[in-house]
Amino acid sequence: MTTHEMLLKAQTAKPALQAAGEQGRTNALLAMADSLLTHTADILAANARDMEAARGTMSDVMLDRLLLDESRIAGMAQGVREAAALPDPAGKVLRRVERPNGLVIERVSVPMGVVAIIYESRPNVTSDAAALAVKSGNVCVLRGGKEAWRTCHAITEALREGLEREGLPRETVSLVEDTTRASAQELMTADGLIDLLIPRGGPGLIHACVTNATVPCIQTGTGICHIYVDKAADQDKALAIIENAKTSRPSVCNAEEVLLVHEDIADVFLPRLRKRLVDDRAAAGKPPVELRLDKKAAAVIPGTPAGERDFDTEFLGYILAVAVVKDVHAAIEHIAAHSTGHSDAILTEDGEAAELFTAAVDSAAVYVNASTRFTDGGEFGLGCEMGISTQKLHARGPMGLEELCSYKYVIHGDGQVR
Numbered sequence: 001m002t003t004h005e006m007l008l009k010a011q012t013a014k015p016a017l018q019a020a021g022e023q024g025r026t027n028a029l030l031a032m033a034d035s036l037l038t039h040t041a042d043i044l045a046a047n048a049r050d051m052e053a054a055r056g057t058m059s060d061v062m063l064d065r066l067l068l069d070e071s072r073i074a075g076m077a078q079g080v081r082e083a084a085a086l087p088d089p090a091g092k093v094l095r096r097v098e099r100p101n102g103l104v105i106e107r108v109s110v111p112m113g114v115v116a117i118i119y120e121s122r123p124n125v126t127s128d129a130a131a132l133a134v135k136s137g138n139v140c141v142l143r144g145g146k147e148a149w150r151t152c153h154a155i156t157e158a159l160r161e162g163l164e165r166e167g168l169p170r171e172t173v174s175l176v177e178d179t180t181r182a183s184a185q186e187l188m189t190a191d192g193l194i195d196l197l198i199p200r201g202g203p204g205l206i207h208a209c210v211t212n213a214t215v216p217c218i219q220t221g222t223g224i225c226h227i228y229v230d231k232a233a234d235q236d237k238a239l240a241i242i243e244n245a246k247t248s249r250p251s252v253c254n255a256e257e258v259l260l261v262h263e264d265i266a267d268v269f270l271p272r273l274r275k276r277l278v279d280d281r282a283a284a285g286k287p288p289v290e291l292r293l294d295k296k297a298a299a300v301i302p303g304t305p306a307g308e309r310d311f312d313t314e315f316l317g318y319i320l321a322v323a324v325v326k327d328v329h330a331a332i333e334h335i336a337a338h339s340t341g342h343s344d345a346i347l348t349e350d351g352e353a354a355e356l357f358t359a360a361v362d363s364a365a366v367y368v369n370a371s372t373r374f375t376d377g378g379e380f381g382l383g384c385e386m387g388i389s390t391q392k393l394h395a396r397g398p399m400g401l402e403e404l405c406s407y408k409y410v411i412h413g414d415g416q417v418r
Contacts, residue, residue: 003183006174007193010114010139013171018111018137020168022088025134028172029084032134032162033077036127039158040073046154047123054147058121061251061317065121066148076127076155079384083131086382089401090137104412109405111137113195116187117386118209120145120201126155128377128384129198130173134163136404139172141194143187145201146179188213198399200387203314218395220387223253223342224314225372228331228357230348231262235269237369238347239276245345245371246277246289251316253388254343254375258311259322260331263296266324270300277320287318296324311338328353332360339363341390343372364390364397 001009020028036043047068054066095107115138119125126142133140144152156175163172176183187197188209197217199209210219227245229238245256261269277289291303292310303322310321311334325331328346335344345367346357354368365375375398377385382400389395395403 001177003176003178003186004190004193006171006176007114007141007190009171010141010174011193013139013169014113016169017134017139017172018090020166022090024166024168025088025137026084028163028166028168029080029131029134031165032127032131032159033080033084035158035162035165036073036077036080036155039154039161040070043073043151043154043158044068044070046150050123050148050150058147059317062121064249065251066123066151068123068151072124076124079124079378080127080131082378083135083384083401086135086401088135088137089405094407101416102414103416106410106412107407108410109402109407112404112406114139114141114193115196115198115386115404116141116143116190116194116215118143118184118187118197118199118201118205120205121148122200123148123151123155125200126152126175127159129386130156130159131384132386132399132401132404134168134172136401138195138404141174141176141187143176143183144179149179184208185212188215188217190215196404198387218387218389218399219391220389220399222314222340222390223255223372223375223388224257224312224338224340225254225342225375226258226260226331226335226339226344227256227372228260228325228328228335228344228346229262229265229269230328230331230346230350230353231264232350232353233262233265233269233347234349234369235265235272238269239272241345241347241369241371242273243276245373246320247281247286247318248371248373250318252373253314254372255316256345256372257313257315257319257321258338259320260325260334261297261322262328262331263324263326266296266300270297270322270324273322274301274303290319292319292321294321294323297322300324314340328356332357335361335363342388343367343375345370345372364388 092109117129160170194215282288292306293303343365377398386399
């Protein structure tokens with residue numbers, strides 16, 4: 001089936017999905033979750049073929065993004081169930097005004113319609129995106145990367161089986177068959193057939209969508225996430241947070257890429273940092289973190305001299321750029337110059353420094369004494385997420401159900417004329 005034919009069929013699925021109502025869509029999601037578990041063997045077999053083809057062409061951390069096992073599939077199914085349990089965002093009266101002439105004007109939330117998602121490498125996005133779309137009354141068109149197509153196809157077929165079991169059209173969730181750039185370009189320019197386009201991937205994909213899309217597009221994802229360790233930080237707490245933010249899953253967009261350290265504590269803190277992230281991890285058989293150091297940090301500990309672009313790079317691996325800064329004001333200036341507006345954190349026991357940082361740092365998520373790894377739809381109580389918006393219009397931060405809705409005005413009258 002061509003991409004254009006798929007989009008036409010997606011349009012035909014909208015009435016049935018919206019007519020199903022909250023209970024019908026909830027039942028469909030539960031059936032989709034059950035179907036994922038039923039087809040675990042099929043999904044794992046498809047994933048094994050993708051993994052075999054990808055070895056030797058992808059880094060270990062990127063292979064980890066592609067890999068599925070039984071526990072990850074169970075987690076995907078749980079994410080679908082959690083989305084099913086959330087309140088239905090569609091049909092909510094957001095605002096109600098009664099005018100002097102008797103007109104009652106209501107602003108009512110409505111589904112976007114057809115939501116397209118272009119994503120790379122992470123097959124779990126398939127079920128997350130489908131779950132949020134269906135729950136919010138939206139038809140979902142998915143376009144995964146070629147490296148994960150077999151896995152995404154097996155997941156999509158399982159989801160579609162669950163939809164059919166509850167009487168909803170298979171076309172409610174579709175996966176584009178063409179994995180060339182032509183299909184991505186077609187989605188970007190499908191005026192009248194796509195109501196919202198969401199890219200999830202690297203800077204190249206996001207830039208291409210934002211630059212070329214003629215359909216409404218959300219800018220998502222790229223995460224050059226900073227952690228600033230203030231002079232008033234609890235250093236034991238800071239080391240634990242930094243290790244989590246950098247190493248728990250370095251291939252994701254909410255992983256830390258840049259560390260800023262107050263100059264007053266650099267001589268004490270940086271040796272402890274190197275021991276924790278490099279020496280101790282190597283001794284424990286874990287991947288050590290390569291520290292790319294600015295001149296001030298390099299004067300304190302050994303490491304790799306930071307290159308010209310290291311503070312503007314989303315490494316997605318065991319690499320951390322480290323700089324020593326004068327104070328919280330300098331940290332804020334550095335973040336303003338290099339951040340992608342995703343997630344940035346301050347570690348401090350100084351309330352005034354924390355308040356200044358949270359007010360001045362203009363990112364979608366700003367943390368005080370916590371890991372940036374919490375920027376995630378599930379962790380924010382959204383069930384799962386469609387992506388993390390780094391723009392400011394319509395949606396910002398993890399995109400859940402409400403961000404997949406627009407609104408319309410419904411006006412009740414009794415013969416009024418103007």
